[in-house]
Amino acid sequence: MVNLGFSIGNLHFKNPVLTASGTCGFGPELDDFIDISSLGGLVVKGTTMEPREGNPYPRMAETPSGMLNAVGLQNKGIDNFEKNIYPVISKYDTNIIVNVNGSNIEDYVALSARLDRLDKIAAIELNISCPNVKKGGMIFGTNLDSAREVTRAVRAAYSKILIVKLSPNVTNIVDFARVVEEEGADSVSLINTLLGMSIDIAGMKPSLSTITGGLSGPAIKPVALRMVWQVARAVKIPVMGMGGIMTWSDAVEFFLAGAAAVQVGTATFIDPQAPVKILEGLENYLSQKGFSDIKDIVGYINRRK
Amino acid sequence: MVNLGFSIGNLHFKNPVLTASGTCGFGPELDDFIDISSLGGLVVKGTTMEPREGNPYPRMAETPSGMLNAVGLQNKGIDNFEKNIYPVISKYDTNIIVNVNGSNIEDYVALSARLDRLDKIAAIELNISCPNVKKGGMIFGTNLDSAREVTRAVRAAYSKILIVKLSPNVTNIVDFARVVEEEGADSVSLINTLLGMSIDIAGMKPSLSTITGGLSGPAIKPVALRMVWQVARAVKIPVMGMGGIMTWSDAVEFFLAGAAAVQVGTATFIDPQAPVKILEGLENYLSQKGFSDIKDIVGYINRRK
Amino acid sequence: MAKRIDDFKIVDNKRLTEDLFILELEGNDSISEFKPGQFVQVRVDESPGTFLRRPISIHDVDYKRNTFKLLIQTAGQGTIKLSELSAGDSLNLIYPLGNSFSDPGQGERILLVGGGVGIAPLLFMGKHLLSIGYRPDWLLGFRSRERTIDLEDYRQIGNVFLTTEDGSAGEKGYVTNHSVLEEKRYDRVYCCGPDPMMKAVASYCSRKGINCEVSLENLMACGIGICLCCIVTTVKGNICTCTDGPVFNITELKW
Amino acid sequence: MAKRIDDFKIVDNKRLTEDLFILELEGNDSISEFKPGQFVQVRVDESPGTFLRRPISIHDVDYKRNTFKLLIQTAGQGTIKLSELSAGDSLNLIYPLGNSFSDPGQGERILLVGGGVGIAPLLFMGKHLLSIGYRPDWLLGFRSRERTIDLEDYRQIGNVFLTTEDGSAGEKGYVTNHSVLEEKRYDRVYCCGPDPMMKAVASYCSRKGINCEVSLENLMACGIGICLCCIVTTVKGNICTCTDGPVFNITELKW
Ligand SMILES: Cc1cc2nc3c(=O)[nH]c(=O)nc-3n(C[C@H](O)[C@H](O)[C@H](O)COP(=O)(O)OP(=O)(O)OC[C@H]3O[C@@H](n4cnc5c(N)ncnc54)[C@H](O)[C@@H]3O)c2cc1C
Ligand SMILES: Cc1cc2nc3c(=O)[nH]c(=O)nc-3n(C[C@H](O)[C@H](O)[C@H](O)COP(=O)(O)OP(=O)(O)OC[C@H]3O[C@@H](n4cnc5c(N)ncnc54)[C@H](O)[C@@H]3O)c2cc1C
Ligand SMILES: Cc1cc2nc3c(=O)[nH]c(=O)nc-3n(C[C@H](O)[C@H](O)[C@H](O)COP(=O)(O)O)c2cc1C
Ligand SMILES: Cc1cc2nc3c(=O)[nH]c(=O)nc-3n(C[C@H](O)[C@H](O)[C@H](O)COP(=O)(O)O)c2cc1C
Ligand code: FES
Ligand code: FES
Numbered sequence A, B: 001m002v003n004l005g006f007s008i009g010n011l012h013f014k015n016p017v018l019t020a021s022g023t024c025g026f027g028p029e030l031d032d033f034i035d036i037s038s039l040g041g042l043v044v045k046g047t048t049m050e051p052r053e054g055n056p057y058p059r060m061a062e063t064p065s066g067m068l069n070a071v072g073l074q075n076k077g078i079d080n081f082e083k084n085i086y087p088v089i090s091k092y093d094t095n096i097i098v099n100v101n102g103s104n105i106e107d108y109v110a111l112s113a114r115l116d117r118l119d120k121i122a123a124i125e126l127n128i129s130c131p132n133v134k135k136g137g138m139i140f141g142t143n144l145d146s147a148r149e150v151t152r153a154v155r156a157a158y159s160k161i162l163i164v165k166l167s168p169n170v171t172n173i174v175d176f177a178r179v180v181e182e183e184g185a186d187s188v189s190l191i192n193t194l195l196g197m198s199i200d201i202a203g204m205k206p207s208l209s210t211i212t213g214g215l216s217g218p219a220i221k222p223v224a225l226r227m228v229w230q231v232a233r234a235v236k237i238p239v240m241g242m243g244g245i246m247t248w249s250d251a252v253e254f255f256l257a258g259a260a261a262v263q264v265g266t267a268t269f270i271d272p273q274a275p276v277k278i279l280e281g282l283e284n285y286l287s288q289k290g291f292s293d294i295k296d297i298v299g300y301i302n303r304r305k
Numbered sequence C, D: 001m002a003k004r005i006d007d008f009k010i011v012d013n014k015r016l017t018e019d020l021f022i023l024e025l026e027g028n029d030s031i032s033e034f035k036p037g038q039f040v041q042v043r044v045d046e047s048p049g050t051f052l053r054r055p056i057s058i059h060d061v062d063y064k065r066n067t068f069k070l071l072i073q074t075a076g077q078g079t080i081k082l083s084e085l086s087a088g089d090s091l092n093l094i095y096p097l098g099n100s101f102s103d104p105g106q107g108e109r110i111l112l113v114g115g116g117v118g119i120a121p122l123l124f125m126g127k128h129l130l131s132i133g134y135r136p137d138w139l140l141g142f143r144s145r146e147r148t149i150d151l152e153d154y155r156q157i158g159n160v161f162l163t164t165e166d167g168s169a170g171e172k173g174y175v176t177n178h179s180v181l182e183e184k185r186y187d188r189v190y191c192c193g194p195d196p197m198m199k200a201v202a203s204y205c206s207r208k209g210i211n212c213e214v215s216l217e218n219l220m221a222c223g224i225g226i227c228l229c230c231i232v233t234t235v236k237g238n239i240c241t242c243t244d245g246p247v248f249n250i251t252e253l254k255w
Helices: A077-089 A105-116 A144-157 A173-182 A218-234 A248-257 A274-288 B077-089 B105-116 B144-157 B173-182 B218-234 B248-257 B274-289 C077-083 C116-131 C195-208 D077-083 D116-131 D195-208
Strands: A006-008 A011-013 A017-019 A041-047 A060-063 A066-069 A095-100 A121-127 A161-165 A187-190 A194-197 A212-216 A239-241 A261-264 B006-008 B011-013 B017-019 B041-047 B060-063 B066-069 B095-100 B121-127 B161-165 B187-190 B194-197 B212-216 B239-241 B261-264 C004-015 C020-026 C039-043 C054-057 C060-062 C067-073 C090-097 C110-115 C137-142 C160-164 C188-192 C211-215 C231-234 C237-240 C247-249 D004-015 D020-026 D039-043 D054-057 D060-062 D067-073 D090-097 D110-115 D137-142 D160-164 D188-192 D211-215 D231-234 D237-240 D247-249
Touching: A017 A274, A041 A077, A041 A121, A060 A212, A060 B218, A066 A218, A066 B218, A077 A105, A095 A105, A105 A121, A105 A144, A121 A144, A144 A161, A144 A173, A173 A187, A173 A218, A187 A218, A194 B218, A212 A218, A212 B218, A218 A239, A218 A248, A218 B060, A218 B066, A218 B194, A218 B212, A218 B218, A239 A248, A248 A261, A248 A274, A261 A274, B017 B274, B041 B077, B041 B121, B060 B212, B066 B218, B077 B105, B095 B105, B105 B121, B105 B144, B121 B144, B144 B161, B144 B173, B173 B187, B173 B218, B187 B218, B212 B218, B218 B239, B218 B248, B239 B248, B248 B261, B248 B274, B261 B274, C020 C090, C054 C067, C054 C077, C054 C116, C060 C116, C067 C077, C067 C116, C110 C116, C110 C195, C116 C137, C116 C188, C188 C195, C195 C211, D020 D090, D054 D067, D054 D077, D054 D116, D060 D116, D067 D077, D067 D116, D110 D116, D110 D195, D116 D137, D116 D188, D188 D195, D195 D211
Parallel strands: A017 A041, A017 A261, A041 A095, A095 A121, A121 A161, A161 A187, A187 A239, A239 A261, B017 B041, B017 B261, B041 B095, B095 B121, B121 B161, B161 B187, B187 B239, B239 B261, C110 C137, C110 C188, C137 C160, C188 C211, D110 D137, D110 D188, D137 D160, D188 D211
Antiparallel strands: A006 A011, A060 A066, A066 A212, A194 A212, B006 B011, B060 B066, B066 B212, B194 B212, C004 C020, C004 C090, C020 C067, C039 C054, C039 C090, C060 C067, C211 C247, C231 C237, D004 D020, D004 D090, D020 D067, D039 D054, D039 D090, D060 D067, D211 D247, D231 D237
């Protein structure tokens, strides 16, 4: 038997494959296809204090081996989450993580404090890297002082496991990882989408209503993997890797680079069973290679020199 | 007839499709496939004062819709260029541009000064964005002060057309474009490769000898296009766009976003005729759409609001 | 029914016009639960130009032969590749997706309005209407005679009124210009076609107070409600075309 | 000859073993200029897993039928897709690429050493040697009997000595363990196979003072000397396998 479990602080995960925020709804949308409880965790979609309508249509464009999105954190707000969603998803026997967003520090803090009271929410993922909102989001994730400030404030307001989701749209992502670690983050997750753009040449106009959007999918995997490798060597807290993971072999690359866990995003759009298939493939790979614990391969490429 | 010509300063280009540095050798390698003189320009491969052996094998890995390279500026140095290459490529009836590299400012300046004396070299492209060398390269292109300093020094030493090639591995590429414009660059070209990585899971080791390398090809097109759009709106000097251009329609996207010219890179590996096919396709598109001048579409998406 | 994901076998690929073709697929036990207006998400292949699935309406269901059809227009890389498939090839689908057209009220007079490939979901609806006792009229618009498909299946369901943009078949112009709209009175319209056409039909219907449902073709990444890319702005805010639609009553839409 | 880029028609796809197959392609006027040791760059398709071309050696040229062959091992996505092609399909190639094996000196005794799919460029060389008056011996290594191909074509050129790793055919072990190397004396070796094998052969040859050429299979992005990805370290520094090679005399290599 292969041990797939890992922990962030005192929080145990039964295995290291999670769904990524914004790509799995709240979970029930996938019930027809997979058993969410078999996964290591469910990172539900970006939530804010107040309801948000998100950006106008069109919000997506296909690109080579990837896609751009400009959803812009559409969600019905925390009140609705607490009342209508939370009771439903509490049934899942896995770690439920809420992706926390705000336009300013007060928003982030208020939302985190609200979530601290919800028993079945095991952790929050502080999203300081959304490229699709005018205020907040990536602005916090691309400025070291802001990243520090928001992490510090949320850390003071939130008692459970705090994961900070980093933006790849920076010169040196390691600096950001270090700063949020210093401020008490229990884990970092990366990468959020790369800021990109596409143009409809027939219409001679941008493909997205917002002109720029977030690039995800296999196209960004090499960049994501590089950043995960850089960050995992620089911080002591566990790193959740993501960006273009479509198959178990992609996931293995992230573990070898130093990720303690992976999140599966865009792949789920193409195959709603992808997270579970990746988990199965990972387990197979480990037993075929004769490893008894996922930890045996985490950061493997750094070990032999 | 469609006018495809454009100028950077006093330098006229017969059309706006060039080959990208490091992806067309010195030109003659393509003679069997295309007539280099039909292109707007030839940007020859990265050159340094002294000969360089580049990085160890393996230097390349395929990725989804792209590739990583870690060539590391292998070249025989400027003496060899002047003696053996320059006489051969001077025959091309197009603008020949040398991609200039160094480990420190003195190197950059010395090389630029040498090239200033070569009549048939119409311009230099200052490469402050190579991700594959330990010294120089991207270090200049990811620090604003260094970018300013090296551009200023080279500007003082070089009298002809100075193009500065920017790195995409920064938080805000617009800042870099502005700085080099202030220091007298006649044009900026972007993007160089994104820093990426890939792992050979069978061998459980990085695919490249240098661990990280430069990502090019269609995968990076959305990021390149976004940066070209951002920079073209921010500076007055002409912008040369590149990154994942495989077909004429990709090129059109860059023009609509604001590029005055495009460079074709990785596409040439797959189809050595790509630069010429892109040029032909571009001309067709313009005449079919009823435009008489390439300038009519440059930055088109910014015009109507 | 619950959504599923499966490989289906293609039993036929029939070219109708220069840019329209029908793929016929072998069904399974789920076929009896398909509802008119629903669609499937097709995995074309793994080329970079077709990274995401492509949404295609369920065009026709043959319960006896246990097959169903997709009517597809070649629009770009994905649909061109689909047009090259042949009997025996297999195709991976997520199905059935979306809501469906609602049944008409007792005795209502019905018009099915389709433009180009927008007729795709309407044949299934027409057959359904026939099976529950209605004889709807058809108002169908195409670019030209060459781009018009064989309408025999449609005539078996009800009268067909035709327009072409160049007048080479039926009346000249758009569907909203057709004289039948002056001459006959309908209680309910089901419509699918290009956006401008649906908007014109919607505005006609609201002027006339006709109950009207349209089937939208918004860009979709997932088709199952997890990406929020396919939204349409309604009186209830931005909602997903793939799960709350693709069929909407025009009174819900902020058009 | 000048390098060219063209579509070729496949006239046959023949499976040899579980993982080896031969594609036969219809040639054109260039075929007479192909040289043994040269290769082609194959455009597999446009899927993300096969973005770049794949380098494949010219295995055999049939001047009478005006065809040439590629012997291919399924190694990953690209070669698997090539194995699925069939007669009538077309394949885009850049050709002919690289240098070639050099001709032997007057009266030299020649051994062609191939391991697995490494035999690919050697058959063409063997036929060339025969045509200019030599009768080379073959020393060929495979994993096992099942992975060994039919060697009739090779026997027509010269004696075949065989090894398999499991001893199920020929002598057991690697080519460098074969007794013929003890028993016979050669003046010149041409070798292609996995890197460790070529290194072992090279070291044997340098010990014995035998002139030896190896054909390298470095990873390539372009195949035409414009990317500098395929380098091998030689006494002259890092040079390109695709233009200065793939054939190198072992005295040039820093192995
Ligand atoms: C619910 C739903 C049902 C549909 N039913 C059918 C159907 O039964 N038959 C059919 O032929 N098509 C149908 N479509 C449209 C079909 O999905 C697109 O034509 C297809 O995805 C285009 O893919 P492509 O790769 O060929 O073209 P692409 O290369 O992706 O695009 C080519 C052109 O088509 C446009 N396009 C892309 N996606 C859509 C879309 N979703 N709607 C409209 N235009 C699009 C692009 O903007 C572009 O101009 C439906 C769409 C939806 C959302
Ligand atoms: C000059 C030259 C001539 C060659 N001639 C032949 C030939 O005649 N027949 C033949 O079957 N193969 C030949 N090869 C090797 C062939 O190019 C690779 O096996 C092929 O590119 C793998 O592609 P893939 O998509 O199937 O595998 P991928 O998915 O790209 O890779 C699968 C595995 O193959 C390895 N691989 C990839 N490229 C190469 C390579 N260039 N050399 C060795 N291993 C590689 C990868 O590292 C990986 O482990 C030649 C290579 C060169 C450079
Ligand atoms: C449609 C879409 C919506 C997303 N929404 C969110 C979000 O609300 N919060 C967040 O932190 N990340 C969001 N992301 C980013 C993903 O969680 C993930 O970081 C990114 O897509 C890279 O992973 P992938 O390539 O596997 O998709 C979204 C991504 C997509 C494609
Ligand atoms: C193999 C390889 C070598 C390169 N060498 C150089 C170089 O010497 N100097 C430089 O400025 N850019 C170099 N580049 C970057 C390209 O010029 C170009 O900026 C980049 O590849 C993006 O464009 P593309 O996607 O069209 O290839 C190289 C790229 C590749 C793939
Ligand atoms: S297409 Fe993803 S939510 Fe509708
Ligand atoms: S493969 Fe590009 S130089 Fe040899």
